[in-house]
Amino acid sequence: MSISWYPGHMHKASKELVKLMRSVDAVIEVLDARAPQASCNPLLSDIRKQLPCIKILNKADLAEAQTTDAWQDHFNTLKQTICLTSGSNKLVDKSQLIDAAERLLARDKPANMAKFELAIIGIPNVGKSTLLNILADRKLARTGNEPAVTRSQQRIKLADNKYLVDTPGMMWPKLEDQAGAYKLAMLGSIRNTAVSADDIAWFAAELLLSEFRDRLVHRYDLAGSVQAPQQLLEQVAEIRGCLTKGGKVDFNKASEALLNDMRSGKLGQLSLERPPV
Numbered sequence: 001m002s003i004s005w006y007p008g009h010m011h012k013a014s015k016e017l018v019k020l021m022r023s024v025d026a027v028i029e030v031l032d033a034r035a036p037q038a039s040c041n042p043l044l045s046d047i048r049k050q051l052p053c054i055k056i057l058n059k060a061d062l063a064e065a066q067t068t069d070a071w072q073d074h075f076n077t078l079k080q081t082i083c084l085t086s087g088s089n090k091l092v093d094k095s096q097l098i099d100a101a102e103r104l105l106a107r108d109k110p111a112n113m114a115k116f117e118l119a120i121i122g123i124p125n126v127g128k129s130t131l132l133n134i135l136a137d138r139k140l141a142r143t144g145n146e147p148a149v150t151r152s153q154q155r156i157k158l159a160d161n162k163y164l165v166d167t168p169g170m171m172w173p174k175l176e177d178q179a180g181a182y183k184l185a186m187l188g189s190i191r192n193t194a195v196s197a198d199d200i201a202w203f204a205a206e207l208l209l210s211e212f213r214d215r216l217v218h219r220y221d222l223a224g225s226v227q228a229p230q231q232l233l234e235q236v237a238e239i240r241g242c243l244t245k246g247g248k249v250d251f252n253k254a255s256e257a258l259l260n261d262m263r264s265g266k267l268g269q270l271s272l273e274r275p276p277v
Helices: 008-020 042-048 065-076 094-108 128-136 178-187 197-211 213-220 229-240 251-264
Strands: 026-032 053-058 081-085 116-122 154-159 162-166
Touching: 008 042, 008 116, 026 042, 026 094, 042 116, 053 065, 053 094, 065 081, 081 094, 094 116, 094 128, 094 154, 116 128, 128 154, 128 162, 178 197, 178 251, 197 213, 197 229, 197 251, 213 229, 229 251
Parallel strands: 026 053, 026 116, 053 081, 116 162
Antiparallel strands: 154 162
């Protein structure tokens, strides 16, 4: 099944973001550390043009540390870019963000160091709103496990003459990389209304069996004979009690159980992509 998800409010948000880019000095792009490439919106890259960029690999506690370090090194080699990491075990803080912005602006716009405005951008459900609440030292943005919670821009003060504008999570109109789109659906950045949990879980099962079998063995006591997605989902159903009254496998519940285990970190730290060599 081909995934396509671009709600109407995102089209409006993209036009508002184009206007915003004329007044900000740099952008903060929040990525999911488990899939930095798939969660990098090419539309946002086009909109920000040549503005300096702070990339934040968020949810780093759910990704493999060594792979996240490699992604950070990769992004730090890009022009006008500084990459930071953040996770529940070590959250990026306001001073780190301000320092990164000042270092970026000092390279090309030294006059803007004392006074600047940043825009925070990213696709849905990468943790932008949670990050905003941390930087504001209070709850300003609604958060949740469903993508596209934030629907409008909001501005906060970081320090004297230093401001941050939050923007809604945005996808792009045509998801040409369907493997990347399925990874985003696995991570919860695309609503389940755009593609069924069963379809996402089948893709996830194939990927997990191929690349993270040891995690499945540990979580579900997976037997060596289990090689196919259907067999994995049947095992998940047995372990997690996802059965009908007649004792048959409820594949929808088993699919949701597998996805929830992966998204919450119960399968361990997972990195679904590696940086370019």
